[in-house]
Amino acid sequence: xxxxxxxxxxxxxxxxxxxxxxxxxxxxxxxxxxxxxxxxxxxxxxxxxxxxxxxxxxxxxxxxxxxxxxxxxxxxxxxxxxxxxxxxxxxxxxxxxxxxxxxxxxxxxxxxxx
Amino acid sequence: xxxxxxxxxxxxxxxxxxxxxxxxxxxxxxxxxxxxxxxxxxxxxxxxxxxxxxxxxxxxxxxxxxxxxxxxxxxxxxxxxxxxxxxxxxxxxxxxxxxxxxxxxxxxxxxxx
Numbered sequence: 001x002x003x004x005x006x007x008x009x010x011x012x013x014x015x016x017x018x019x020x021x022x023x024x025x026x027x028x029x030x031x032x033x034x035x036x037x038x039x040x041x042x043x044x045x046x047x048x049x050x051x052x053x054x055x056x057x058x059x060x061x062x063x064x065x066x067x068x069x070x071x072x073x074x075x076x077x078x079x080x081x082x083x084x085x086x087x088x089x090x091x092x093x094x095x096x097x098x099x100x101x102x103x104x105x106x107x108x109x110x111x112x113x114x
Numbered sequence: 115x116x117x118x119x120x121x122x123x124x125x126x127x128x129x130x131x132x133x134x135x136x137x138x139x140x141x142x143x144x145x146x147x148x149x150x151x152x153x154x155x156x157x158x159x160x161x162x163x164x165x166x167x168x169x170x171x172x173x174x175x176x177x178x179x180x181x182x183x184x185x186x187x188x189x190x191x192x193x194x195x196x197x198x199x200x201x202x203x204x205x206x207x208x209x210x211x212x213x214x215x216x217x218x219x220x221x222x223x224x225x226x227x
Contacts, residue, residue: 004156006156036218041220042220042221043118043204043206043218043219043220043221044157044204044218045218046215046216046217049215088156088157090156100145100146100147100159100162100169100170100206100208100216101147101159101162101170101172102157102159102216103159104156104157104158105156106154106155106156107154107155107156
């Protein structure tokens with residue numbers, strides 16, 4: 001069993017739709033949770049970073065963490081064609097030595113069509 | 115301010131050969147991590163370098179080795195290439211921040227024939 005499981009999709013939605021992306025994890029040591037966006041032929045870029053359980057909002061993006069259920073989500077409101085990309089969840093443990101060691105989900109390909 | 119830069123962007127090798135990939139971290143960053151991303155998969159952690167030492171290592175064989183130079187740039191070496199080593203190799207750098215946010219380069223795409 002993989003430490004991080006991500007709904008693989010792919011997802012295709014109309015412009016303006018609400019998108020929900022999800023990951024589950026099995027390692028209780030994971031304390032920090034991230035969502036990265038990766039455009040084709042590019043490196044991942046950080047979208048959201050969360051530590052505690054609950055919601056964190058940034059513009060059209062909301063990250064949700066439920067540590068008791070080992071479940072994280074990313075919601076995208078009013079989706080735009082420019083949101084079309086692969087979305088990767090990532091997580092790591094606590095402590096300075098864990099900073100660079102992220103465990104990623106397999107990614108979800110999102111297409112937003114006009 | 116230049117971000118993380120990697121070279122080469124693309125390369126083709128044959129089985130059994132050796133390859134060296136290079137990375138310059140974002141200005142001000144002293145820690146470099148390397149990841150392997152197979153097609154359709156998320157990145158997998160290979161190892162991390164800090165102060166010219168390998169600080170952490172993922173589940174990769176000894177064929178994968180690295181180096182960090184005094185200017186914080188880094189190299190990833192892969193010996194005895196296998197077909198399964200074909201992937202996008204990503205370098206990420208981080209500095210002294212609470213979040214330890216990683217900044218990724220655009221990667222080096224390796225094809226092994």
